[in-house]
Amino acid sequence: MAIQRMDNVGLVVDDMEAAKAFFTELGLELEGTAPIEGPWVDRIFGLPGVRSDIAMMRTPDGHSRLELTTFHSPPPFTPTPPNLPPSTLGTCRLMFAVDDIHDTVARLHPHGGELLGEISQFENAYLLCYLRGPGGVLIALAEALGQEAAEG
Template identity: 35%
Template sequence: MSIRLENVGIAVRYLERAVAFFTDLGLITTGRGTVQGEWADTAVGLDGNHVKIAVLQTPDGHGQVELFEYLHPAAIERGITAPNEIGMHRVAFSVDDLDAALMIAANHGCYPLRGIAGYQDLYRLAYVRGPSGIIVMLAQKLNTD
């Protein structure tokens, strides 16, 4: 049996804001539409499931994020998740320029949870609170030559 990660799905309050955030960071929109019907009800486990969706891909083609805005049933707001809360923790991206990525995030009102951290002498990284409260890790690999 083989396995590969297909995508990460994230429900958001405002689809267009989330798409703008992730595309400004460099992801590419590869699909948009709405999803509903009996097959969706069965797959997701919600009767009357109806969402707007955007599929975003990393430029290298290896990672995808599916963003959903629920039209029905109504989205359920939760409090802002903490990094140690059980459940989906974060989505992480490698970036060539952490400072530039943080400026893009700031343009969307998204800022580091605490600051920029150094991991050994390998990475500079920051966790930012993205659209709909999503925790997004941005990591820049340092030259170790």
């Protein structure tokens, strides 16, 4: 039996409004928000007394979704040290294809987007970079060059 699809990627954030603003600026669209709590949630997470809020964001093509979650109870766990490097085992990063990487980085900067290194070119195929966003979220951006851009 095969999976049907990847439904969404979940991301725990400490500031829901900042995260929604960041991903909206990136180009995702807010699909909806909801409070999440109750015994069924406690059983799913294996945690007692879960109270959280979610915001579902979707890509413009409608094929991918990002679920932002803020926990009110239990309090969020913060790894030490914060902002672990991309080489940390278990680290999740989200990659987005963009039309103009330089413009995207500039637009995300006022929303907490900080380059980890620099925008770099991979062969004649892509411009690539890693950014850290609100709450330490790690994202990568890719701008296709040449033939790949025309086919995209």
